[in-house]
Amino acid sequence: MKDFNGKVAVVTGAASGIGLALARALAGQGMKVVLADVEDEALRGAAETLAGEGAETLAVRTDVTVADDVSALAERTLDRFGAVHVICNNAGVFTGGLTWEAPLEDWEWVMGVNLLGVVHGIRTFVPILLEQDEGHVVNTASMAGVTSMPFTGVYCTSKHAVLALSESLYHELALRGAKVGVSALCPEEVATRIDRSERNRPDHLKRPADAPESAEGVVMQEAITQAVNRGTPPETIAARVLDAIRDERFYVLSDGAWRRACETRLEDIRLGRNPTFSPPVETGS
Numbered sequence: 001m002k003d004f005n006g007k008v009a010v011v012t013g014a015a016s017g018i019g020l021a022l023a024r025a026l027a028g029q030g031m032k033v034v035l036a037d038v039e040d041e042a043l044r045g046a047a048e049t050l051a052g053e054g055a056e057t058l059a060v061r062t063d064v065t066v067a068d069d070v071s072a073l074a075e076r077t078l079d080r081f082g083a084v085h086v087i088c089n090n091a092g093v094f095t096g097g098l099t100w101e102a103p104l105e106d107w108e109w110v111m112g113v114n115l116l117g118v119v120h121g122i123r124t125f126v127p128i129l130l131e132q133d134e135g136h137v138v139n140t141a142s143m144a145g146v147t148s149m150p151f152t153g154v155y156c157t158s159k160h161a162v163l164a165l166s167e168s169l170y171h172e173l174a175l176r177g178a179k180v181g182v183s184a185l186c187p188e189e190v191a192t193r194i195d196r197s198e199r200n201r202p203d204h205l206k207r208p209a210d211a212p213e214s215a216e217g218v219v220m221q222e223a224i225t226q227a228v229n230r231g232t233p234p235e236t237i238a239a240r241v242l243d244a245i246r247d248e249r250f251y252v253l254s255d256g257a258w259r260r261a262c263e264t265r266l267e268d269i270r271l272g273r274n275p276t277f278s279p280p281v282e283t284g285s
């Protein structure tokens with residue numbers, strides 16, 4: 001999609017971080033923007049801020065884990081703006097810890113938001129884009145979706161799944177010859193509130209009081225906070241996404257140490273050797 005002006009974008013997880021930056025960048029191209037998020041107050045604030053900057057916005061409280069909420073989001077969008085051209089399935093949450101200790105509540109919550117949220121977005125919006133025969137789907141995966149690391153098994157699993165799902169979608173649309181593009185956004189550490197994801201964990205999926213909390217889990221939580229604090233500005237990620245939509249580019253990857261970690265993993269697979277642990281840390285060389 002080359003021309004954004006006057007068209008309509010829907011962004012989930014738009015109240016904060018990468019989603020808010022995406023909404024702002026798309027609005028900056030003259031798009032009408034529908035902001036969807038589960039965090040009510042932050043959502044209203046984000047929509048008001050963008051409207052104050054001159055954007056035409058609609059805020060729809062949406063829990064992406066609930067299929068009916070995502071259907072209602074599409075209905076509200078079509079009622080208000082009559083079309084959807086870009087859908088960013090971006091809402092996501094993080095939790096860390098040892099794979100064998102992660103309580104089922106962690107799995108249900110993270111897979112619900114990070115994977116099923118994208119599934120609901122695809123099931124709801126792709127038929128609309130196909131009907132128009134115009135549009136672009138952006139699914140937020142992560143560099144954690146092209147690498148693997150210890151103490152992040154639940155999150156990495158969700159992001160690998162989003163990448164595979166996005167690749168399948170890409171193939172299907174290409175085989176149809178549809179004028180609907182797909183991009184998989186794989187950011188590195190970004191300065192957002194992802195390290196405070198617990199703020200949106202629903203009560204029924206809270207970790208049980210007796211769930212084990214390993215030292216590795218605590219260290220990982222601290223590492224995530226440090227990493228996002230020195231992370232890439234979300235605006236940089238949003239600019240990459242605009243370029244990818246314009247260029248119809250699928251992989252929106254990070255460079256540097258993360259890219260090398262991804263290449264090492266692909267080489268492990270190619271050679272059939274055991275997984276190399278290559279922490280994505282810049283060496284300065």
Ligand SMILES: NC(=O)c1ccc[n+]([C@@H]2O[C@H](COP(=O)([O-])OP(=O)(O)OC[C@H]3O[C@@H](n4cnc5c(N)ncnc54)[C@H](O)[C@@H]3O)[C@@H](O)[C@H]2O)c1
Binds near residue numbers: 042
């Ligand atoms: N920040 C990073 O370092 C980083 C790196 C790679 C990928 N990502 C991915 O980027 C995406 C955006 O995260 P972020 O870093 O901007 O974090 P963030 O916490 O700043 O924003 C995430 C947004 O998702 C919303 N959300 C959470 N649960 C939801 C639900 N059930 N329904 C609707 N909205 C919900 C939150 O309210 C929040 O506004 C996520 O998919 C995340 O996994 C982030």
